[in-house]
Amino acid sequence: MYVYADNAATTRTSETAINAMLPFFRETYGNASSLHTPGQRAMEALVAAREKVAAILNADPKEIYFTSGGSEADNQAIVSAARNGARRNKRHIISTAFEHHAVLHTLDKLKKEGYEIELLDVHENGVVTAEQVAAAIREDTALVTIMFANNEIGTLQPIAEIGAVCRERGVPFHCDAVQAVGHVPVDVKALNVDMLSLSAHKFHGPKGVGALYVRKGIPVVNIIEGGQQERGKRGGTENTPGIVGMAAAMEEAVGNLDKSIPYVTALRERLIEGLSQIPHSRLNGDRDRRVPGTVNFCFEGIEGESLLLLLDEKGVAASSGSACTSGSLDPSHVLLAIGLPHDVAHGSLRLSIDDENTPEEVEHILSVVPGIVEYLRDMSPIWDELQKGEKPYLL
Ligand SMILES: *Cc1c(COP(=O)(O)O)cnc(C)c1O
Secondary structure, three states, rough: OOOEEEEOOOOOOHHHHHHOOOOOHHHOOOOOOOHHHHHHHHHHHHHHHHHHHHHHOOHHHEEEEEOOHHHHHHHHHHHHHHHHHHOOOOOOOEOOOOOOHHHHHHHHHHOOOOOEEEEEEEOOOOOOOOHHHHOOOOOOOOEEEOOOOOOOEEEEEOOHHHHHHHHHHHOOOEEEEOOOEEOEEEEOOOOOOOEEEEEEOOOOOOOOEEEEOOOOOOOOOOOOOOOOOOOOOOOOOOOOOHHHHHHHHHHHHOOOOHHHHHHHHHHHHHHHHOOOOOOEEEEEEOOOOOOOOEEEEEEOOOHHHHHHHHHHHHOOOOOOOOOEEEEEOOOOOOOOHHHHHHHHHOOOOEEOOOOOHHHOOOOOOOOHHHHHHHHHHHHHHHHHHHHHHOOOOOO
């Protein structure tokens, strides 16, 4: 048995998405900007996809901009708000220490340009509060950008409450909802957001396509200069197959939420229950305020990387936090943000399951993890020191 439990990194492209896309590779391959029939067919498909995506988010089609994915949507949202703020001498941006690098690295870039970036502390349970945001907002705040569901630990932020605070204070609010769309209900009006990013490959759509929702009246700046695509806000020939595939995958995932949320939550609960039996382990992030499928554990005395390699050998694809940071020796910025010491943050395991996983697969995971943890601890000098009482256990 080989279990794919890394859905927060990316998901399998669904049959629904593939079937929706195929005609746009094979037959309807025209450029949507062309005036001839093949081009106009592609344009019609784009119009329909935009309407579908907008309807699912409770937005207007004019408020949807297609992008090359979540990273580009995050970049465009943040740079747009920053430039717009600067025109009115507002250069203070509020975010959190545990955002995705698409947000944090964009903020780093703006910092070098003279913007003041304030990263809110994240509570130990992996949640920031609307009160923290309210306390941080200033006269010169140009933007608040806070993620919906954290990609490493899965915790959900009180986005509607944060949005209400921002709306009341007249500060634009962007939400990176890449880990939320297709996994929990996302309604841009109920959430009080001005901008929201999503990415198709996190909900069984194709890779390399996403969208940015921008509320009517909020100015957008180009990141990709070029032709007049996306109402002049994003140059480049539209990725018709990708966009059509994204809309189909989104419709399917969101249409299934009533069934998938309780199903995936039950699998996750079993995972948490089973992994908690391992001594000196801990679940990272709030027990309940989390997306259905993501769990993140620390096991004291071991290295996340070796755990992943052995898990792969035993038929489990998992991750140590973010796919973007594995391969680097630095511990996860997310785990450090929620206050874990360096030593412990190295030994983390992220399992992200979804409605394609089965109870048998969860049992397989639970049958292999404890043995691997024990094996690695037996070889670990740190574990040896802990066992001999030379060092106190942190977990
Ligand atoms: C995956 C992810 C992104 C980046 O999306 P891409 O489509 O891969 O560029 C951004 N934010 C979060 C929270 C993510 O999980």
